[in-house]
Amino acid sequence: MQNLSINKRAAILSFVLLVVVLGVWEIAITRQVIGEALTEYEILMGLGQQRSAIPPPSDVMVKAWEQLSNPFYDAGPNDKGIGIQLAYSISRVLSGFGLAVLVAIPLGFLIGMSPVAYKALNPFIQVLRPISPLAWMPLALFIIQDANSSAIFVIFICSVWPMLLNTAFGVAGVRADWVNVARTHELGSLRTALTVILPAAAPTILTGMRISIGIAWLVIVAAEMLVGGTGIGYYVWNEWNNLDLTSVIFSILMIGVVGMLLDAVFGTLQRAVTYAE
Amino acid sequence: MQKHFLSIERLTQTFPDGAGGTLTVFENASFGIGKGEFVCILGHSGCGKSTIMNVLAGLSEPTSGVVKMDGVAVSGPSLDRGVVFQNYSLLPWLSALKNVTFGVKARYRDWPREKVLEHATKYLAMVGLEGDVIHRKPSQLSGGMRQRVSIARAFANQPKLLLLDEPFGALDALTRGTIQEELLKVWSQTEQTVFMITHDIDEAILLADRILLMTNGPFARVAESVEITIPRPRARTEIVNHPNYYAIRNHLVQFLGKRSKELAGQQSEGVSQSPDTVRIDVTETAPDPKPTPTRLKAVNG
Numbered sequence: 001m002q003n004l005s006i007n008k009r010a011a012i013l014s015f016v017l018l019v020v021v022l023g024v025w026e027i028a029i030t031r032q033v034i035g036e037a038l039t040e041y042e043i044l045m046g047l048g049q050q051r052s053a054i055p056p057p058s059d060v061m062v063k064a065w066e067q068l069s070n071p072f073y074d075a076g077p078n079d080k081g082i083g084i085q086l087a088y089s090i091s092r093v094l095s096g097f098g099l100a101v102l103v104a105i106p107l108g109f110l111i112g113m114s115p116v117a118y119k120a121l122n123p124f125i126q127v128l129r130p131i132s133p134l135a136w137m138p139l140a141l142f143i144i145q146d147a148n149s150s151a152i153f154v155i156f157i158c159s160v161w162p163m164l165l166n167t168a169f170g171v172a173g174v175r176a177d178w179v180n181v182a183r184t185h186e187l188g189s190l191r192t193a194l195t196v197i198l199p200a201a202a203p204t205i206l207t208g209m210r211i212s213i214g215i216a217w218l219v220i221v222a223a224e225m226l227v228g229g230t231g232i233g234y235y236v237w238n239e240w241n242n243l244d245l246t247s248v249i250f251s252i253l254m255i256g257v258v259g260m261l262l263d264a265v266f267g268t269l270q271r272a273v274t275y276a277e
Numbered sequence: 278m279q280k281h282f283l284s285i286e287r288l289t290q291t292f293p294d295g296a297g298g299t300l301t302v303f304e305n306a307s308f309g310i311g312k313g314e315f316v317c318i319l320g321h322s323g324c325g326k327s328t329i330m331n332v333l334a335g336l337s338e339p340t341s342g343v344v345k346m347d348g349v350a351v352s353g354p355s356l357d358r359g360v361v362f363q364n365y366s367l368l369p370w371l372s373a374l375k376n377v378t379f380g381v382k383a384r385y386r387d388w389p390r391e392k393v394l395e396h397a398t399k400y401l402a403m404v405g406l407e408g409d410v411i412h413r414k415p416s417q418l419s420g421g422m423r424q425r426v427s428i429a430r431a432f433a434n435q436p437k438l439l440l441l442d443e444p445f446g447a448l449d450a451l452t453r454g455t456i457q458e459e460l461l462k463v464w465s466q467t468e469q470t471v472f473m474i475t476h477d478i479d480e481a482i483l484l485a486d487r488i489l490l491m492t493n494g495p496f497a498r499v500a501e502s503v504e505i506t507i508p509r510p511r512a513r514t515e516i517v518n519h520p521n522y523y524a525i526r527n528h529l530v531q532f533l534g535k536r537s538k539e540l541a542g543q544q545s546e547g548v549s550q551s552p553d554t555v556r557i558d559v560t561e562t563a564p565d566p567k568p569t570p571t572r573l574k575a576v577n578g
Contacts, residue, residue: 177366180336183354185383185434195379199370275370276416 096155108167166208281309
């Protein structure tokens with residue numbers, strides 16, 4: 001044990017923890033089911049009710065295998081594969097996030113470069129930022145009159161703030177020396193923005209984007225529970241209505257996995273643009 | 278008064294002093310620099326050397342006065358006036374080579390990629406950076422190497438005037454010596470006009486054709502222009518043996534130690550303040566009535 005690397009020891013510990021947690025869960029559920037089993041009399045008399053228990057991990061794994069072996073089936077509005085549902089959610093997140101990028105990055109540059117613009121816009125930002133994105137939903141539904149676009153708008157509104165503030169912060173913090181290098185090389189505003197300020201502020205901007213994508217993924221589940229129809233949030237709620245807790249647990253896990261992957265993508269991008277001074 | 282390639286005419290800089298009044302850093306300062314000349318400016322901190330540098334670079338505007346280059350008043354930063362900053366100012370996300378091509382691309386916008394690369398590589402080689410080193414990021418280079426890259430970037434742009442703002446201030450003495458010699462070598466190959474700020478008397482004597490001496494502020498002025506009568510090529514180890522070396526050095530030390538204080542605070546009262554030319558040459562038997570402006574310059578071997 002001593003001569004294994006830290007990574008290997010950590011991996012073994014993680015695996016042991018997983019086995020222990022799943023084991024305890026499995027045993028606890030099995031006992032509960034046995035303990036609460038109805039007597040033959042009760043069954044014959046139609047008394048009592050089978051309480052739907054929390055499914056054991058083995059059931060969830062069977063469900064996962066079943067779902068992941070055919071993730072893209074489509075058997076009508078209430079029966080679509082997990083892959084299709086996730087694809088709906090991811091496409092909404094990316095659309096809203098993409099729109100937010102288009103607005104937040106240029107606006108962030110403006111605020112970061114102009115103290116006047118910063119002071120003028122700051123009160124609006126400070127008031128709008130703490131609003132729960134879901135609070136916009138009724139207004140969005142009324143104005144846009146389309147559930148899907150409203151969900152995208154909610155994603156937009158929640159991802160715009162971290163990106164906007166980080167871009168402004170990053171741009172304002174670009175060292176004056178680097179801007180002077182651009183000035184002594186007679187670079188125009190656009191070239192300065194693209195070749196000096198953007199790379200200089202990129203790590204901070206990417207941090208904002210990473211926070212935004214995380215929030216967007218948190219919010220999409222709730223938004224889809226509200227608007228319904230498609231998506232992983234709707235799927236969770238629908239399975240709850242079906243009292244299919246196995247599917248609920250499985251989809252919770254999938255939300256975690258996809259969130260982790262989205263974060264990993266932005267983590268990689270962030271490392272790619274980070275520089276040492 | 279002879280016509281200079283670069284002339285600074287009645288430059289005045291005042292700042293608000295924070296108590297409602299104004300603080301005059303320098304007033305009506307006038308001096309000139311000839312083409313191909315290497316001029317150092319020496320003075321205590323706060324006398325406005327960096328302010329003059331920033332005005333020449335076009336990074337700040339003087340309160341009044343003009344800077345003329347080739348007879349034309351200049352304003353704003355320009356590629357004709359290259360700057361080497363004390364803290365190198367390399368872009369940390371670009372490799373050494375890319376930092377130089379960044380400048381070359383800005384200067385020669387129509388050059389093809391290969392030509393830009395070749396030009397940048399040539400100037401990096403001139404300051405002793407060759408091979409894998411040029412593909413490293415600034416953070417992976419030593420302070421001396423970073424300043425070399427910065428010098429290569431400035432020289433590669435072939436500006437009409439090169440401004441060096443205490444370029445070796447942050448380097449240790451040994452590295453400084455090596456890079457000073459490299460700077461001399463590059464300069465002798467390029468016929469570049471150089472204006473440099475320094476705090477180091479020996480550095481100024483080694484590098485300069487002429488040293489401008491500034492009095493202490495406020496109301497600082499360029500009081501003297503000391504010619505360095507030591508023939509080129511110069512080497513650090515050899516110039517100390519030249520008879521003029523200590524004569525000049527003593528003069529400079531006296532000025533900075535005593536006279537810069539005594540002359541401080543004298544207002545110009547509207548008169549243009551040109552420096553007095555000082556020529557110290559103990560090798561000459563008879564004093565030269567009129568100093569010859571021709572510069573002794575030879576190509577380093």
